Amino acid sequence: MKQSLFTVLTNECIADKVYKMTLSGDISDITATGQFVNIKLDGFYLRRPISVCEAADGVLTIIYKAVGKGTEYMSSLSEGAVLDVLTGLGNGYTIEPSGDRPLLVGGGVGVPPMYGLAKLLRSKGKEVSVILGFNTKTDVFYEEEFKALGCKVFVTTADGSYGKKGFVTDAVGDVGEYTYFYTCGPEPMLKALYNATATGGQFSFEERMGCGFGACMGCSCKTKYGNKRICKDGPVLTKEEIIW
Protein backbone atom coordinates (compact mmCIF):
# COMPACT_ATOMS: atom_id res chain seq x y z
CA MET A 1 0.00 0.00 0.00
CA LYS A 2 1.17 3.46 -0.81
CA GLN A 3 -0.38 6.84 -0.04
CA SER A 4 0.26 9.56 -2.58
CA LEU A 5 -1.24 12.52 -4.34
CA PHE A 6 -2.70 12.12 -7.82
CA THR A 7 -3.66 14.88 -10.22
CA VAL A 8 -6.78 14.57 -12.34
CA LEU A 9 -5.97 14.66 -16.06
CA THR A 10 -9.41 13.96 -17.50
CA ASN A 11 -12.85 13.17 -16.13
CA GLU A 12 -15.50 12.44 -18.74
CA CYS A 13 -18.96 10.93 -18.82
CA ILE A 14 -18.85 7.76 -20.97
CA ALA A 15 -22.32 6.31 -20.26
CA ASP A 16 -25.34 7.15 -18.15
CA LYS A 17 -23.85 8.39 -14.81
CA VAL A 18 -20.64 6.50 -15.64
CA TYR A 19 -17.39 8.50 -15.62
CA LYS A 20 -13.90 7.71 -16.75
CA MET A 21 -11.18 9.52 -14.81
CA THR A 22 -7.50 9.50 -15.61
CA LEU A 23 -5.00 10.65 -13.02
CA SER A 24 -1.26 11.09 -12.99
CA GLY A 25 0.74 9.94 -9.99
CA ASP A 26 2.82 7.17 -8.47
CA ILE A 27 1.33 3.88 -9.67
CA SER A 28 4.32 1.76 -8.59
CA ASP A 29 2.35 -0.04 -5.89
CA ILE A 30 -0.34 -1.26 -8.30
CA THR A 31 1.07 -4.72 -8.97
CA ALA A 32 -1.89 -6.73 -10.29
CA THR A 33 -5.00 -6.18 -12.34
CA GLY A 34 -8.15 -6.34 -10.25
CA GLN A 35 -6.67 -4.28 -7.42
CA PHE A 36 -8.38 -1.12 -6.24
CA VAL A 37 -7.54 2.35 -4.98
CA ASN A 38 -9.12 4.21 -2.06
CA ILE A 39 -9.72 7.89 -2.66
CA LYS A 40 -10.10 10.65 -0.06
CA LEU A 41 -12.66 13.26 -1.05
CA ASP A 42 -13.06 16.66 0.57
CA GLY A 43 -16.07 16.70 2.86
CA PHE A 44 -16.49 12.93 3.08
CA TYR A 45 -15.31 10.90 6.04
CA LEU A 46 -14.61 7.55 4.44
CA ARG A 47 -12.47 7.06 1.36
CA ARG A 48 -14.11 5.74 -1.82
CA PRO A 49 -12.80 2.37 -2.99
CA ILE A 50 -12.72 2.24 -6.81
CA SER A 51 -11.38 -0.60 -8.94
CA VAL A 52 -8.43 0.05 -11.19
CA CYS A 53 -9.31 -0.07 -14.88
CA GLU A 54 -5.76 0.41 -16.02
CA ALA A 55 -2.44 1.60 -14.60
CA ALA A 56 0.31 2.25 -17.12
CA ASP A 57 2.93 4.89 -17.92
CA GLY A 58 2.26 6.88 -14.75
CA VAL A 59 -1.45 7.16 -15.52
CA LEU A 60 -4.19 5.60 -13.42
CA THR A 61 -7.53 5.05 -15.15
CA ILE A 62 -10.65 4.47 -13.08
CA ILE A 63 -14.27 4.18 -14.18
CA TYR A 64 -16.97 4.82 -11.62
CA LYS A 65 -20.70 5.39 -11.47
CA ALA A 66 -22.06 8.49 -9.77
CA VAL A 67 -24.51 6.72 -7.48
CA GLY A 68 -24.10 8.62 -4.23
CA LYS A 69 -22.94 11.97 -2.91
CA GLY A 70 -19.27 10.95 -2.90
CA THR A 71 -19.14 9.69 -6.47
CA GLU A 72 -21.31 12.62 -7.60
CA TYR A 73 -18.71 14.94 -6.10
CA MET A 74 -15.99 12.98 -7.92
CA SER A 75 -17.83 13.49 -11.19
CA SER A 76 -17.62 17.27 -10.65
CA LEU A 77 -13.81 17.29 -10.45
CA SER A 78 -11.91 18.68 -13.36
CA GLU A 79 -8.38 18.69 -14.70
CA GLY A 80 -5.79 19.71 -12.12
CA ALA A 81 -7.75 18.57 -9.06
CA VAL A 82 -5.46 16.80 -6.57
CA LEU A 83 -6.62 13.70 -4.74
CA ASP A 84 -5.12 11.75 -1.82
CA VAL A 85 -5.13 8.12 -2.99
CA LEU A 86 -4.15 4.83 -1.37
CA THR A 87 -2.88 2.48 -4.08
CA GLY A 88 -1.93 -1.17 -4.26
CA LEU A 89 -4.97 -2.40 -2.35
CA GLY A 90 -6.35 -5.91 -2.64
CA ASN A 91 -4.92 -9.08 -4.13
CA GLY A 92 -6.04 -8.73 -7.76
CA TYR A 93 -6.40 -11.44 -10.37
CA THR A 94 -3.91 -14.26 -10.88
CA ILE A 95 -3.35 -14.87 -14.58
CA GLU A 96 -1.42 -18.15 -14.32
CA PRO A 97 -4.49 -20.44 -14.43
CA SER A 98 -6.09 -18.65 -17.41
CA GLY A 99 -5.31 -21.27 -20.08
CA ASP A 100 -5.26 -20.22 -23.75
CA ARG A 101 -8.87 -19.07 -24.07
CA PRO A 102 -9.95 -17.18 -20.94
CA LEU A 103 -13.45 -15.73 -20.62
CA LEU A 104 -13.90 -12.36 -18.93
CA VAL A 105 -17.31 -11.31 -17.65
CA GLY A 106 -18.04 -7.81 -16.39
CA GLY A 107 -21.35 -6.42 -15.20
CA GLY A 108 -21.94 -2.66 -15.04
CA VAL A 109 -19.13 -0.97 -13.12
CA GLY A 110 -17.62 -4.45 -12.82
CA VAL A 111 -16.48 -3.98 -16.42
CA PRO A 112 -13.47 -1.68 -15.77
CA PRO A 113 -11.13 -4.15 -14.03
CA MET A 114 -11.79 -6.56 -16.91
CA TYR A 115 -10.13 -4.08 -19.26
CA GLY A 116 -6.71 -4.06 -17.58
CA LEU A 117 -6.94 -7.83 -17.24
CA ALA A 118 -7.89 -8.29 -20.92
CA LYS A 119 -4.98 -6.12 -21.97
CA LEU A 120 -2.57 -8.17 -19.87
CA LEU A 121 -3.92 -11.49 -21.12
CA ARG A 122 -3.79 -10.30 -24.75
CA SER A 123 -0.14 -9.29 -24.23
CA LYS A 124 0.49 -12.90 -23.22
CA GLY A 125 -1.04 -14.05 -26.50
CA LYS A 126 -4.28 -15.37 -25.01
CA GLU A 127 -7.47 -15.65 -27.04
CA VAL A 128 -9.77 -13.53 -24.86
CA SER A 129 -13.58 -13.56 -24.95
CA VAL A 130 -15.45 -10.86 -23.06
CA ILE A 131 -19.08 -10.66 -21.98
CA LEU A 132 -20.20 -7.19 -20.94
CA GLY A 133 -23.55 -7.00 -19.16
CA PHE A 134 -25.61 -3.84 -18.67
CA ASN A 135 -29.18 -2.93 -17.80
CA THR A 136 -29.92 -0.84 -20.88
CA LYS A 137 -28.35 0.71 -23.99
CA THR A 138 -27.41 4.02 -22.33
CA ASP A 139 -25.36 2.11 -19.72
CA VAL A 140 -23.09 0.44 -22.28
CA PHE A 141 -19.41 1.41 -22.34
CA TYR A 142 -16.02 0.07 -23.42
CA GLU A 143 -17.31 -2.35 -26.09
CA GLU A 144 -15.00 -0.78 -28.71
CA GLU A 145 -12.05 -0.62 -26.32
CA PHE A 146 -12.20 -4.37 -25.74
CA LYS A 147 -12.58 -4.97 -29.49
CA ALA A 148 -9.50 -2.81 -30.11
CA LEU A 149 -7.51 -5.16 -27.87
CA GLY A 150 -8.53 -8.01 -30.16
CA CYS A 151 -11.04 -9.57 -27.78
CA LYS A 152 -14.17 -11.35 -28.93
CA VAL A 153 -16.88 -9.19 -27.36
CA PHE A 154 -20.46 -10.11 -26.40
CA VAL A 155 -22.79 -7.47 -24.99
CA THR A 156 -26.02 -8.16 -23.12
CA THR A 157 -28.65 -5.76 -21.83
CA ALA A 158 -31.36 -6.78 -19.41
CA ASP A 159 -34.04 -4.97 -21.43
CA GLY A 160 -32.72 -6.02 -24.84
CA SER A 161 -32.19 -2.43 -26.01
CA TYR A 162 -28.64 -3.29 -27.13
CA GLY A 163 -26.81 -6.57 -27.84
CA LYS A 164 -28.36 -9.77 -26.63
CA LYS A 165 -31.42 -9.48 -24.39
CA GLY A 166 -30.84 -10.97 -20.97
CA PHE A 167 -28.07 -11.39 -18.44
CA VAL A 168 -24.40 -12.23 -18.91
CA THR A 169 -25.20 -15.87 -18.21
CA ASP A 170 -27.38 -15.92 -21.35
CA ALA A 171 -24.28 -15.17 -23.43
CA VAL A 172 -21.99 -17.79 -21.89
CA GLY A 173 -23.29 -20.39 -24.37
CA ASP A 174 -22.41 -18.13 -27.32
CA VAL A 175 -18.74 -17.91 -26.37
CA GLY A 176 -17.80 -21.45 -27.30
CA GLU A 177 -15.13 -23.30 -25.42
CA TYR A 178 -13.21 -21.36 -22.77
CA THR A 179 -10.45 -22.52 -20.48
CA TYR A 180 -11.04 -20.39 -17.37
CA PHE A 181 -13.01 -17.29 -16.40
CA TYR A 182 -12.62 -14.03 -14.54
CA THR A 183 -15.51 -11.87 -13.40
CA CYS A 184 -16.48 -8.71 -11.57
CA GLY A 185 -19.97 -7.36 -11.03
CA PRO A 186 -22.95 -7.33 -8.69
CA GLU A 187 -23.21 -10.32 -6.38
CA PRO A 188 -26.37 -11.84 -7.96
CA MET A 189 -24.50 -11.88 -11.29
CA LEU A 190 -21.47 -13.52 -9.70
CA LYS A 191 -23.65 -16.17 -8.13
CA ALA A 192 -25.46 -16.87 -11.42
CA LEU A 193 -22.12 -17.20 -13.20
CA TYR A 194 -20.83 -19.50 -10.51
CA ASN A 195 -23.63 -21.88 -11.43
CA ALA A 196 -23.50 -21.27 -15.21
CA THR A 197 -19.80 -21.97 -15.72
CA ALA A 198 -18.04 -25.27 -16.05
CA THR A 199 -14.41 -24.24 -15.49
CA GLY A 200 -12.54 -22.75 -12.58
CA GLY A 201 -12.57 -18.99 -12.21
CA GLN A 202 -11.89 -15.90 -10.14
CA PHE A 203 -14.58 -13.57 -8.77
CA SER A 204 -14.09 -10.01 -7.64
CA PHE A 205 -16.41 -9.04 -4.77
CA GLU A 206 -17.74 -5.75 -3.57
CA GLU A 207 -18.53 -4.77 0.02
CA ARG A 208 -18.96 -1.61 2.04
CA MET A 209 -15.50 -0.96 3.45
CA GLY A 210 -14.15 0.99 6.35
CA CYS A 211 -10.44 1.27 5.77
CA GLY A 212 -9.77 -0.72 2.57
CA PHE A 213 -6.45 -2.07 3.82
CA GLY A 214 -7.32 -4.85 6.25
CA ALA A 215 -7.45 -3.06 9.58
CA CYS A 216 -11.10 -2.73 10.55
CA MET A 217 -12.71 -6.08 9.67
CA GLY A 218 -15.58 -4.14 8.13
CA CYS A 219 -15.78 -6.26 4.96
CA SER A 220 -15.18 -9.80 6.19
CA CYS A 221 -16.66 -12.85 4.53
CA LYS A 222 -16.58 -16.55 5.20
CA THR A 223 -14.78 -18.80 2.71
CA LYS A 224 -13.97 -22.49 2.60
CA TYR A 225 -10.44 -21.46 3.60
CA GLY A 226 -11.52 -19.42 6.60
CA ASN A 227 -12.57 -15.81 7.17
CA LYS A 228 -11.27 -13.35 4.62
CA ARG A 229 -11.28 -9.59 4.34
CA ILE A 230 -12.63 -8.50 0.95
CA CYS A 231 -10.27 -5.51 0.95
CA LYS A 232 -7.04 -7.26 1.88
CA ASP A 233 -7.38 -11.01 1.21
CA GLY A 234 -9.75 -10.21 -1.72
CA PRO A 235 -11.45 -8.64 -3.55
CA VAL A 236 -10.70 -11.61 -5.80
CA LEU A 237 -11.72 -15.03 -4.52
CA THR A 238 -11.36 -18.28 -6.43
CA LYS A 239 -14.39 -20.34 -7.37
CA GLU A 240 -13.49 -23.24 -5.11
CA GLU A 241 -13.26 -21.17 -1.94
CA ILE A 242 -16.54 -19.26 -2.23
CA ILE A 243 -19.42 -19.94 0.14
CA TRP A 244 -22.65 -18.25 -1.04
Place this chain on the structure above:
Amino acid sequence: MVDTKVTLSGIVLDNPVIPASGTFGFGYEFAEIYDINMLGTFSFKGTTKEPRFGNPTPRIAECPSGMINAVGLQNPGVEKVISEELPKLKKCFNKPVMANVSGFAVDEYVYCCEKLDKEEQVGWLEVNVSCPNVHGGGMSFGVSPEAAAQVTKAVKAVTAKPVYIKLSPNVTDIVSIAKACEEAGADGISMINTMLGMRIDLNKKKPIIANKMGGYSGSAIMPVALRMVYQVYEAVKIPIIGMGGITTAEDVIEMMLAGATAVQVGAANLIEPFACKNIIEDLPRVMEKYKINSLKEIIGGAH
Protein backbone atom coordinates in the same frame (compact mmCIF):
# COMPACT_ATOMS: atom_id res chain seq x y z
CA MET B 1 13.17 19.82 23.49
CA VAL B 2 9.61 19.14 24.58
CA ASP B 3 8.78 16.09 26.69
CA THR B 4 6.02 13.88 25.30
CA LYS B 5 6.45 11.06 27.82
CA VAL B 6 3.57 9.95 30.02
CA THR B 7 3.24 7.08 32.50
CA LEU B 8 0.40 4.58 32.54
CA SER B 9 0.38 2.47 35.71
CA GLY B 10 4.15 2.51 36.06
CA ILE B 11 4.95 1.93 32.38
CA VAL B 12 6.47 4.92 30.63
CA LEU B 13 5.15 5.70 27.14
CA ASP B 14 7.31 7.70 24.73
CA ASN B 15 4.18 9.61 23.84
CA PRO B 16 0.50 9.37 24.80
CA VAL B 17 -0.69 8.19 21.36
CA ILE B 18 -2.28 4.74 21.32
CA PRO B 19 -4.20 3.29 18.34
CA ALA B 20 -7.55 2.10 19.63
CA SER B 21 -8.68 -1.50 19.63
CA GLY B 22 -10.43 -2.61 16.46
CA THR B 23 -8.78 -0.02 14.26
CA PHE B 24 -5.27 -1.44 14.27
CA GLY B 25 -5.71 -5.22 14.10
CA PHE B 26 -2.64 -6.83 15.63
CA GLY B 27 -0.40 -4.18 14.15
CA TYR B 28 0.91 -5.84 10.96
CA GLU B 29 -1.05 -3.89 8.37
CA PHE B 30 0.46 -0.73 9.81
CA ALA B 31 3.92 -2.18 10.43
CA GLU B 32 4.10 -2.64 6.65
CA ILE B 33 3.86 1.12 6.11
CA TYR B 34 5.61 2.65 9.14
CA ASP B 35 7.64 1.67 12.18
CA ILE B 36 4.94 1.15 14.79
CA ASN B 37 7.56 1.27 17.57
CA MET B 38 7.11 5.04 17.46
CA LEU B 39 3.67 4.61 19.11
CA GLY B 40 3.16 4.98 22.84
CA THR B 41 1.67 1.50 22.59
CA PHE B 42 -1.42 0.13 20.85
CA SER B 43 -4.53 -1.70 21.92
CA PHE B 44 -5.00 -4.88 19.95
CA LYS B 45 -8.17 -6.24 18.39
CA GLY B 46 -10.84 -7.12 20.95
CA THR B 47 -10.29 -10.71 22.00
CA THR B 48 -12.88 -13.15 23.30
CA LYS B 49 -12.72 -16.65 24.73
CA GLU B 50 -14.13 -18.28 21.58
CA PRO B 51 -13.30 -17.37 17.97
CA ARG B 52 -15.91 -15.03 16.46
CA PHE B 53 -16.80 -14.17 12.88
CA GLY B 54 -18.84 -11.21 14.06
CA ASN B 55 -21.90 -9.68 12.45
CA PRO B 56 -23.18 -10.06 8.89
CA THR B 57 -22.18 -7.36 6.38
CA PRO B 58 -22.68 -4.50 5.67
CA ARG B 59 -20.88 -3.60 8.85
CA ILE B 60 -19.89 -0.06 7.91
CA ALA B 61 -21.84 3.14 7.22
CA GLU B 62 -20.52 6.63 6.61
CA CYS B 63 -21.74 9.61 8.63
CA PRO B 64 -20.93 13.30 8.62
CA SER B 65 -17.50 13.54 10.30
CA GLY B 66 -17.54 9.91 11.30
CA MET B 67 -18.61 6.37 10.65
CA ILE B 68 -20.70 3.60 12.13
CA ASN B 69 -19.29 0.13 12.52
CA ALA B 70 -20.95 -3.08 13.60
CA VAL B 71 -18.10 -5.55 13.22
CA GLY B 72 -19.17 -7.52 16.26
CA LEU B 73 -15.83 -8.48 17.78
CA GLN B 74 -14.47 -10.60 14.96
CA ASN B 75 -11.37 -12.29 16.36
CA PRO B 76 -9.68 -15.69 16.32
CA GLY B 77 -10.21 -16.36 20.05
CA VAL B 78 -7.75 -15.90 22.89
CA GLU B 79 -5.87 -19.19 22.32
CA LYS B 80 -5.04 -18.30 18.71
CA VAL B 81 -4.28 -14.71 19.65
CA ILE B 82 -1.64 -16.05 22.01
CA SER B 83 -0.30 -18.81 19.78
CA GLU B 84 -0.39 -17.00 16.41
CA GLU B 85 -0.88 -13.24 16.69
CA LEU B 86 1.39 -12.38 19.61
CA PRO B 87 4.48 -14.18 18.22
CA LYS B 88 3.99 -12.28 14.93
CA LEU B 89 3.45 -9.02 16.77
CA LYS B 90 6.70 -9.50 18.69
CA LYS B 91 8.59 -9.34 15.40
CA CYS B 92 7.35 -5.85 14.52
CA PHE B 93 6.67 -4.30 17.94
CA ASN B 94 9.12 -4.26 20.84
CA LYS B 95 7.08 -2.37 23.44
CA PRO B 96 4.43 -3.55 25.92
CA VAL B 97 1.07 -3.89 24.16
CA MET B 98 -2.41 -3.27 25.53
CA ALA B 99 -4.52 -6.43 25.41
CA ASN B 100 -8.18 -5.66 24.74
CA VAL B 101 -10.57 -8.27 26.12
CA SER B 102 -14.30 -8.74 25.73
CA GLY B 103 -16.79 -11.31 26.95
CA PHE B 104 -20.37 -12.43 27.29
CA ALA B 105 -20.14 -13.62 30.86
CA VAL B 106 -17.86 -12.75 33.78
CA ASP B 107 -16.07 -16.08 33.54
CA GLU B 108 -15.19 -15.38 29.88
CA TYR B 109 -13.48 -12.12 30.84
CA VAL B 110 -11.68 -13.98 33.61
CA TYR B 111 -10.63 -16.79 31.24
CA CYS B 112 -9.09 -14.36 28.71
CA CYS B 113 -7.40 -12.16 31.31
CA GLU B 114 -5.91 -15.14 33.08
CA LYS B 115 -4.40 -16.37 29.80
CA LEU B 116 -3.15 -12.97 28.69
CA ASP B 117 -1.72 -12.24 32.14
CA LYS B 118 0.98 -14.82 31.37
CA GLU B 119 2.06 -13.08 28.17
CA GLU B 120 5.22 -11.09 28.66
CA GLN B 121 4.49 -8.50 26.00
CA VAL B 122 1.11 -7.61 27.47
CA GLY B 123 1.62 -4.44 29.50
CA TRP B 124 -1.99 -3.66 30.36
CA LEU B 125 -5.35 -5.35 30.08
CA GLU B 126 -8.09 -3.21 28.62
CA VAL B 127 -11.38 -4.78 29.56
CA ASN B 128 -14.17 -3.82 27.20
CA VAL B 129 -17.50 -3.67 28.99
CA SER B 130 -18.90 -1.45 26.28
CA CYS B 131 -19.12 -3.10 22.86
CA PRO B 132 -22.41 -1.89 21.38
CA ASN B 133 -22.39 -4.50 18.63
CA VAL B 134 -22.94 -7.79 20.34
CA HIS B 135 -26.31 -8.65 21.78
CA GLY B 136 -26.52 -9.90 25.32
CA GLY B 137 -22.88 -9.25 26.01
CA GLY B 138 -20.17 -6.68 26.21
CA MET B 139 -22.09 -3.54 26.83
CA SER B 140 -24.50 -5.10 29.30
CA PHE B 141 -21.65 -5.11 31.83
CA GLY B 142 -20.88 -1.48 31.15
CA VAL B 143 -24.35 -0.05 31.70
CA SER B 144 -24.60 -0.56 35.44
CA PRO B 145 -22.09 0.29 38.16
CA GLU B 146 -22.70 -3.07 39.86
CA ALA B 147 -22.02 -5.18 36.76
CA ALA B 148 -18.94 -3.14 35.78
CA ALA B 149 -17.60 -3.52 39.33
CA GLN B 150 -18.28 -7.25 39.24
CA VAL B 151 -16.20 -7.70 36.06
CA THR B 152 -13.46 -5.46 37.43
CA LYS B 153 -13.18 -7.43 40.67
CA ALA B 154 -13.22 -10.76 38.88
CA VAL B 155 -10.42 -9.90 36.44
CA LYS B 156 -8.32 -8.11 39.06
CA ALA B 157 -8.31 -11.36 41.02
CA VAL B 158 -6.58 -13.25 38.20
CA THR B 159 -4.01 -10.78 36.94
CA ALA B 160 -1.09 -8.78 38.25
CA LYS B 161 -1.12 -6.53 35.19
CA PRO B 162 -2.82 -3.15 35.34
CA VAL B 163 -6.49 -3.35 34.37
CA TYR B 164 -8.19 -0.54 32.45
CA ILE B 165 -11.95 -0.77 32.10
CA LYS B 166 -13.24 0.53 28.76
CA LEU B 167 -16.54 2.31 29.31
CA SER B 168 -19.54 2.95 27.13
CA PRO B 169 -20.94 6.43 26.57
CA ASN B 170 -24.38 4.89 26.03
CA VAL B 171 -25.33 5.22 29.68
CA THR B 172 -27.19 7.67 31.89
CA ASP B 173 -24.33 8.35 34.29
CA ILE B 174 -20.82 7.38 33.21
CA VAL B 175 -19.32 8.94 36.33
CA SER B 176 -21.01 6.49 38.68
CA ILE B 177 -19.80 3.57 36.57
CA ALA B 178 -16.23 4.87 36.52
CA LYS B 179 -16.33 5.31 40.30
CA ALA B 180 -17.65 1.78 40.76
CA CYS B 181 -14.76 0.45 38.67
CA GLU B 182 -12.26 2.42 40.71
CA GLU B 183 -13.71 1.13 43.96
CA ALA B 184 -13.57 -2.42 42.58
CA GLY B 185 -9.85 -2.05 42.00
CA ALA B 186 -9.49 -0.87 38.40
CA ASP B 187 -6.09 0.65 37.66
CA GLY B 188 -7.52 3.00 35.08
CA ILE B 189 -10.43 3.90 32.83
CA SER B 190 -10.52 3.86 29.02
CA MET B 191 -13.26 6.01 27.60
CA ILE B 192 -15.27 6.31 25.49
CA ASN B 193 -16.27 3.39 23.29
CA THR B 194 -18.44 4.21 20.28
CA MET B 195 -21.85 5.83 20.55
CA LEU B 196 -24.81 3.78 19.42
CA GLY B 197 -25.96 5.11 16.06
CA MET B 198 -27.77 4.27 12.85
CA ARG B 199 -28.10 5.18 9.16
CA ILE B 200 -30.90 4.33 6.75
CA ASP B 201 -30.38 3.68 3.03
CA LEU B 202 -32.80 5.94 1.16
CA ASN B 203 -32.95 3.64 -1.88
CA LYS B 204 -33.69 0.49 0.09
CA LYS B 205 -35.49 2.35 2.89
CA LYS B 206 -33.83 0.01 5.38
CA PRO B 207 -30.89 0.38 7.80
CA ILE B 208 -27.53 0.35 5.97
CA ILE B 209 -25.93 -1.83 8.64
CA ALA B 210 -27.06 -5.47 8.61
CA ASN B 211 -27.09 -5.38 12.41
CA LYS B 212 -29.33 -2.27 12.04
CA MET B 213 -27.34 -0.25 14.61
CA GLY B 214 -23.69 0.20 15.26
CA GLY B 215 -21.05 2.26 17.01
CA TYR B 216 -20.59 5.84 15.85
CA SER B 217 -17.01 7.07 15.97
CA GLY B 218 -14.93 9.77 14.36
CA SER B 219 -14.33 13.46 14.93
CA ALA B 220 -18.05 14.16 15.40
CA ILE B 221 -18.06 12.45 18.81
CA MET B 222 -15.01 14.21 20.26
CA PRO B 223 -16.92 16.90 22.16
CA VAL B 224 -18.99 14.20 23.87
CA ALA B 225 -15.89 12.17 24.73
CA LEU B 226 -14.11 15.25 26.00
CA ARG B 227 -17.02 16.21 28.23
CA MET B 228 -17.22 12.71 29.70
CA VAL B 229 -13.46 12.52 30.35
CA TYR B 230 -13.69 15.92 32.05
CA GLN B 231 -16.51 14.70 34.31
CA VAL B 232 -14.86 11.39 35.17
CA TYR B 233 -11.52 13.09 35.90
CA GLU B 234 -13.22 15.08 38.66
CA ALA B 235 -14.64 11.93 40.20
CA VAL B 236 -11.79 9.39 40.13
CA LYS B 237 -8.09 9.32 41.03
CA ILE B 238 -7.03 6.55 38.63
CA PRO B 239 -5.67 7.50 35.19
CA ILE B 240 -7.96 7.92 32.20
CA ILE B 241 -7.14 6.96 28.64
CA GLY B 242 -9.26 9.39 26.63
CA MET B 243 -10.63 8.57 23.20
CA GLY B 244 -13.39 9.50 20.81
CA GLY B 245 -12.74 11.26 17.55
CA ILE B 246 -9.11 12.20 18.15
CA THR B 247 -7.60 13.10 14.78
CA THR B 248 -4.89 15.72 15.35
CA ALA B 249 -2.12 16.64 17.80
CA GLU B 250 -4.33 19.51 18.95
CA ASP B 251 -7.05 16.99 19.81
CA VAL B 252 -4.53 15.03 21.91
CA ILE B 253 -3.69 18.12 23.93
CA GLU B 254 -7.34 19.04 24.35
CA MET B 255 -8.17 15.56 25.62
CA MET B 256 -5.24 15.63 28.06
CA LEU B 257 -6.31 19.02 29.36
CA ALA B 258 -9.72 17.47 30.06
CA GLY B 259 -8.02 14.86 32.20
CA ALA B 260 -6.63 12.06 30.03
CA THR B 261 -3.19 10.66 30.86
CA ALA B 262 -2.97 9.11 27.41
CA VAL B 263 -5.23 9.03 24.38
CA GLN B 264 -6.42 6.50 21.85
CA VAL B 265 -6.92 7.17 18.17
CA GLY B 266 -9.56 5.04 16.49
CA ALA B 267 -11.50 5.85 13.34
CA ALA B 268 -8.79 8.24 12.12
CA ASN B 269 -6.51 5.23 11.49
CA LEU B 270 -9.02 3.84 9.04
CA ILE B 271 -9.24 6.84 6.76
CA GLU B 272 -5.66 7.95 7.23
CA PRO B 273 -3.36 4.95 7.78
CA PHE B 274 -0.56 7.28 8.88
CA ALA B 275 -2.82 9.14 11.35
CA CYS B 276 -0.94 8.12 14.52
CA LYS B 277 2.46 8.68 12.94
CA ASN B 278 1.37 12.12 11.74
CA ILE B 279 -0.01 13.04 15.17
CA ILE B 280 3.16 11.91 16.97
CA GLU B 281 5.39 13.81 14.56
CA ASP B 282 3.22 16.90 14.87
CA LEU B 283 3.03 16.90 18.70
CA PRO B 284 6.30 18.80 19.36
CA ARG B 285 5.30 21.59 16.98
CA VAL B 286 1.85 21.95 18.55
CA MET B 287 3.30 21.77 22.07
CA GLU B 288 5.68 24.60 21.25
CA LYS B 289 2.86 26.60 19.72
CA TYR B 290 0.86 26.35 22.95
CA LYS B 291 3.94 26.75 25.18
CA ILE B 292 3.77 23.25 26.63
CA ASN B 293 7.11 21.79 27.74
CA SER B 294 5.89 18.52 29.16
CA LEU B 295 2.70 16.69 28.29
CA LYS B 296 2.37 15.09 31.71
CA GLU B 297 2.11 18.55 33.24
CA ILE B 298 -1.05 19.38 31.32
CA ILE B 299 -3.12 16.35 32.39
CA GLY B 300 -6.37 17.72 33.76
CA GLY B 301 -5.08 21.25 33.27
CA ALA B 302 -8.49 22.55 32.21
CA HIS B 303 -9.98 21.94 35.66
